[in-house]
Amino acid sequence: MALKRGRAVHFTLMLALGLFFYLAFIFFVVRADLGKVMKLFSSIQPYYLIQALLFDTGFIFFYGVAWFFIVRTITKKVPLTQSIIVVIISLSLIHI
Numbered sequence: 001m002a003l004k005r006g007r008a009v010h011f012t013l014m015l016a017l018g019l020f021f022y023l024a025f026i027f028f029v030v031r032a033d034l035g036k037v038m039k040l041f042s043s044i045q046p047y048y049l050i051q052a053l054l055f056d057t058g059f060i061f062f063y064g065v066a067w068f069f070i071v072r073t074i075t076k077k078v079p080l081t082q083s084i085i086v087v088i089i090s091l092s093l094i095h096i
Helices: 005-027 034-042 046-074 080-092
Strands: none
Touching: 034 046
């Protein structure tokens, strides 16, 4: 399913804006050293990075599916995408 041009542009802009705010938070609030971060990323073996991303993404997806079925016992009006979005937000806010 291809995105329409307007939705693709909107998605790209929102993704760029989100990444900008995330990086600004990391470097200005957490005060991470850019040199150390880049050195750490360059020393990661690609196999382990891909494996970690797959496991983490799978965990988030299945956690969202579990919440979907738990919430669905109470109300039938919650879509799966909404459950996954709420899980992503809650996992992000846990570290603040």
